[in-house]
Amino acid sequence: MVKAMMHIYKLDGNTMDIVSCPPQGVQKGDYIIVRDDALNRSLIVQVTNIGYANIPGVLEDILRDSSTKNMDGQNLDFLGVKAFVDVIKDARVFRCKIRKAIVNGRIDHDISWTPSRSTSQLINLTDREFLELIGLHGENTITLGTTKGGAEVTVNLAAIDGKLNIITGKKGTGKSHLSKLLLLSLIEKGGICVVFDVNGEYINLGYGADYKKATPHEKIIVLSPGKRFKVTLEYMGLGVFLRIMSSVLDLPDNSAWEIRRIWSSLSQRNTLTLKNLRKAVDSVLNNYVRDALIRRIDSLVSTGLLTDNLQEASTLEDLIFGLNNGGALIINLRGLPTRFCHIVVEFMLSKLCNLLERWVLRALFLFAEEAHLYLRKTYWEDIVTRMRHLGLFSTFITNQPDSISDGIYRQADNVFLFNFTNENDLAAVSKATMVDVETINVIARELPPHYCLALGRVTNDFPIIIEVKALNVKTMGETRLFFTNAYKQKI
């Protein structure tokens, strides 16, 4: 621990201003301990902003320097006072947020007490000391990366298991990279994951950067709906079928009633196939109902998701059971029409919930990139409430923070915030996350690429800036470019 020349300047609510002279090498995001020995307590405060101390006379100095800037001259400062002036001029004020307290060596939530301004000792914690203090280490951990100071950040799996995570930040800051890191770490620990991959970024996770098969290769199953992933009507089930017909394909109620009747009839006769269903619909007497059903069934059939051929049909159970000791189903939605995406997602979520309800599956982790593109609004709350209790633990990844409702943010257990510069994006995040607006506005704005601000249980509710560790698999997150070196060589 480094004892620094720091003093408490102001305390306002949970905001503490600390003066540092000479300025310490403290950065935004660092933690300082404010120790009041008389009270035998300490406060853990985080530096959220750094400014110059408002020292009288600085403006006068600057103006004088500017008026004599073009003059040749010499300062015969025999005592070397200039060095002291420079130190005073560079004095900093650290705007800090009080996070928690330490009482009897233990982290405590009571921060309602006030430390002495004159006698408190302020200690700048190194990253390693801080991580040791907040106790992120445990037996079952995954490594997310390092702090700015180079200390390894390992988080307890329990902080991710059963939790709702949000990864957000502007384009190109490393959101998908973190998502893949989490995914691979969970797989490694035996977790079962499902990924809605809208950009086809996850399909090569089984390969290394050199395109050779990597360690997780056997644990990654890529499903291309309509191509190699098809299911039978019977496996889809009436409930899922009706939900797709009504929610995605907007089937009117009376037509839904008719198709239900047809389905039951075919099912009772054990002749439920696509072909028979289409034939039965053709014989519906009411023209309007018949036409409505035909259009929608044709639309569903055209996706290729459904098949009558049992040889080419799959079941999620079989696929998931094939992932012994952890693995991921990557649902490749790349290039699929929006409506088809909706159908696939509706099918997947309904079936997974069904499997969880029946305890066929214990629990699984869902990774949803840009979920607003394919997830019905009504589904969001269902996912974070009902499905969560069933054992579906979601991680949403988005570069449009306002696409996720405030309600979802408030229920989030962990938020991984990457760089944002747009005011509206920052406002959307800051009004709903579990940390104060100032922390978001200042720190998130200045995060370099591949650095994120981790908030929530994953860091024991201490916001920490993490440089996400590199992966040695083919991440495919890069944007495709026209003017590449290969192109240049070609022309």
Next chain:
Amino acid sequence: MEIAEFSQITPKNFIEIGYTSLKDVVDLNLSRAMTVPGLDGGDFADEIELNATIGNNFLKPITLLNPGEEVPVFGVDVSNIDLGETKEGFLCAIRGSIVWRENKTYKYVRHGPFIFHVTEANKHFLYNALRQRCFDVNEGVGAPIMERIPEHIRNILERWLQKQLSESRRESLLLWDGSMTTRTVNNPISILSRLLKRARDARNVILALSKKTSISAFGRRMDSLLDSGNAPCLLDIDDVVRVQYGKYLRFFGKIYAVKLSPGNLSFRLDIDRQVPQEAGIQAVENLLCSDLIVDSYPETLRLAHIMSRFSANEVIAMQRFVAENYGLKIVQRPNIRQILFGPYTGIRSKRS
């Protein structure tokens, strides 16, 4: 004139005596025995503020019409500031600067800051040691009251810098901030008169510009005595002022009111009495074509003032310097007036 020439002129006495005052607080108690009764000779007293009243309405301004000759112009200014009180006394700092204009460019050398720890015990030592070592005088004099010591030390530095200029420069204009007046009429060894003589010997002309003098005629302030239309011009008020103050003060300079450029501002100007009046006027005309004049004031003097002034930031830095290097801590003394009068303390006049 190169900067190096001035930067080699080191006011060693200020460094050494300042250092001694900070370092040897206890030892200096011995110097009580050195106390010399009697008052200060007056050479280093603060500038005297005049309030002359001009009764003669027929004074005619001297319009400066002749084109001057470009000559090197040197300005000197110093400043002092209190750094705070200690258990034994108080700390003060002084700084001086020389600014000059030559070939249309300004250059400067800034001396200091010099920090002194002034106590009742060491004030005689401080004052006399500086005075004797800087000006080669042997006799000791009584020091002013402790609160006035910083201004006197400041004035010693100012005179010392003026002396360096007078001795090292030739055929130049030397601008002083202040006047050429001393309090004591019968002071046998006036340092001021020696300075002026050395300047004359080197064919320098000293112009002292004072911002403090208040002179009025028929209730009109000096600013109104000189019409803007006549600027640049001088008004010879030497006789008027001497009639009123001649008994109490010694005037080494001939006194003028001067307006160097059109505008509201006028200043008192002292020109060495031993310099013929025509040569004095010629010197002012030389100033007009050798220096920038802004608001009737020479730029060299304005810059010298800016360079020597202390900022609040520097005060904090010097307090830190003495605390770290000499272990001297600033103490907060109870404010007697505040204790006695509470909210009726009123506004105290500034000490300097």
